[in-house]
Amino acid sequence: MNFSIKKPGNKIAEQLSHKINNKTKPLGSLGRLEEIAQKTGLIQQTLTPELKAPAILVFSADHGIAAEGVSPFPQEVTQQMVLNFVNGGAGINVFARQNGIGIKVVDAGVKGDFDDSIKSEIINAKIAEGTRSFLNGPAMTIEQCKQAVRKGAEIVQQYSDNGCNVIGFGEMGIGNTSSSAMLMHCITGEPLETCVGKGTGLDEEGLKKKRDILAGSLKHYNDNGSPLQILSHYGGFELAMIAGGFLKAAENKMTIIVDGFNVTASLLVAHKIEPNVLDYCIFAHHSDEKGHAKMLEHLDAKPLLNLNMRLGEGTGAAVAYPIIEASVNFLNEMASFDEAGVSNV
Numbered sequence: 001m002n003f004s005i006k007k008p009g010n011k012i013a014e015q016l017s018h019k020i021n022n023k024t025k026p027l028g029s030l031g032r033l034e035e036i037a038q039k040t041g042l043i044q045q046t047l048t049p050e051l052k053a054p055a056i057l058v059f060s061a062d063h064g065i066a067a068e069g070v071s072p073f074p075q076e077v078t079q080q081m082v083l084n085f086v087n088g089g090a091g092i093n094v095f096a097r098q099n100g101i102g103i104k105v106v107d108a109g110v111k112g113d114f115d116d117s118i119k120s121e122i123i124n125a126k127i128a129e130g131t132r133s134f135l136n137g138p139a140m141t142i143e144q145c146k147q148a149v150r151k152g153a154e155i156v157q158q159y160s161d162n163g164c165n166v167i168g169f170g171e172m173g174i175g176n177t178s179s180s181a182m183l184m185h186c187i188t189g190e191p192l193e194t195c196v197g198k199g200t201g202l203d204e205e206g207l208k209k210k211r212d213i214l215a216g217s218l219k220h221y222n223d224n225g226s227p228l229q230i231l232s233h234y235g236g237f238e239l240a241m242i243a244g245g246f247l248k249a250a251e252n253k254m255t256i257i258v259d260g261f262n263v264t265a266s267l268l269v270a271h272k273i274e275p276n277v278l279d280y281c282i283f284a285h286h287s288d289e290k291g292h293a294k295m296l297e298h299l300d301a302k303p304l305l306n307l308n309m310r311l312g313e314g315t316g317a318a319v320a321y322p323i324i325e326a327s328v329n330f331l332n333e334m335a336s337f338d339e340a341g342v343s344n345v
Contacts, residue, residue, distance in 0.1 A: 001146060001228065003153075003247040005276040016041045023334045024342050028288065032304065036282060036327035043255050043280055044165070049328050051166045051255070054287040054321060055102045055159055056314040057245065058085060058092060058170035059152070059238035061109035062130030064139060065217075066175030070210045073174050073200050075130070079112050081172050086121045091311050092170055093246030095318035099325075103170075103314070106155060109237030126238045131179075133218050138233045139179070145232035145240050160252040162174040166324070167249050168257035168284070169266070170314020174200070177225075177289060178214055180265035182234035184291055186223060187268045188298045197261070197290030212298045227272040235269070237239045242266035247273065257317040258325065260310060263303045269276030271299065284320035285309060 020034050021027055040049045052191065060082050066075045084090045085105045087096075096103045106123040107114070111130045114122070127148050131139035140148075161168060177199035184195040196211045221233055231240055242268060243266040249256050250270075258267060258281050270277050278299060285305040296303060304320045337344035 001149060001273070003251050004130045005247065005250045005274045007276050007279050008253070009045055010042070012045060012047060013042060014040070015047055019047055019336075020331065022338070024337055024340050024343065025334075027327030030330060032326045033323070033330060036324055037331040039282065040255055040324070040328055041331065043253055048332050050144050051325060051328055053102065053162065053164040054100065055164050056092065056096060056168040056170055056317055057104055057106055057155065057159075058172060058243045059106045059108045059130035060172040060315055061110040063173055063175030063179055064131045064133035065135065065178050065213075068133055068134050068135050068213050069175050070213055071200055072177045072202055072206060075111055075174050078172055078174050079110050079114075082107065082110060082114070082120065082122065085172070087119055090313060091315045092313040092318060093184070095315055099318055099321045101318055101321060106238075106241065108151075108241045122264045123153065123155060125241065127151070131236055134179075134182070134234050135213060136220050139190045140232050140237070142228060142232050144233065144237075145228055148237045148240035149228075149244035153248035155241070156245045156248040156254075157252070160249070160254060162185060162320065164254070166255040166257065167245075167265050168259060168314050168317030168321070169245055169260060170317070171242065171262045171312055173236055173238050176236050176239065176262050178210065179234050179236045179239055180262045181291060182214060182217065183230060183239070183265045183268060184295055186230045186234065187227070187272055188294065189265045190291070190294050194294055195291045199289070224252075227269050228322050231269050239266045239269075243269040243273075246270035246277055250274070250277040254280065255324070257320060258282045258283045258301075260285060260312060261289035261295070262312055263314070264292060264299075267299070268295065276316045282324060285316035287316065314330050
């Protein structure tokens, strides 16, 4: 699993800073927008970056751990939500439409089958009908894990080949916050209690049960420190594909908009494989799911928004996109002091 991710060159960093600082505004007065403009210019290695064919891929899959009672929702909801995505009725559909972002649903491993009318509207990348429960052993084989990572990379490559240079990832899968919490625990070393949250809406009793189940799974986990081993033991097919998507997007010098808790868990894996992936990431928001704050701290990340969101699906990335767009637009369209004939004291 070889990805070649190079850090963006710094040759034009000074020119970008000069261009930003000489716009008709007080120095630094556009705050984080200036930082995003600088980063986007460095990613694209140009003083006039463009955001082309923005897209969000929503990877969906089922998790065997859901059968252990870690979620208040039944597993069928994953498949039902895929239908909702296809019909345009989910949160991600609303925000993507509003902001001119293309979305596509990927069946990474949803339990059950779809009829032909649905299959024609989604990307069929099903590895299996959900992972196994990781309570007593690995969720997937190493080969399944590698297959999922490769598939995520292949899908992103197709988008890149078709002109997309800014991409976000969303996810759907009942039980996936349990997988993400375990990935976080194993990679960051944070106490399990810090990593485990209420997911789709557990009460305190349900949260305690979830923590106990996840703690019990550690009895059957032999850590060798490999990111793929961690991912295969605790991950989901959608999370593995997103990890591959991150790595390929960075390799192709795409701007990546990072969503919330589950997507950031996949980024933890991708970062462990190739640290330079972070140079291509803009963090959309601070999720309200417990554990996300520590994930962001581990990655030394500063999200753009904190709206107490925890829906997933890529909604945070879609809501944050206009801020990134505004950053690029001011860099390209705002007059300089010389152009406007304004004195720069």
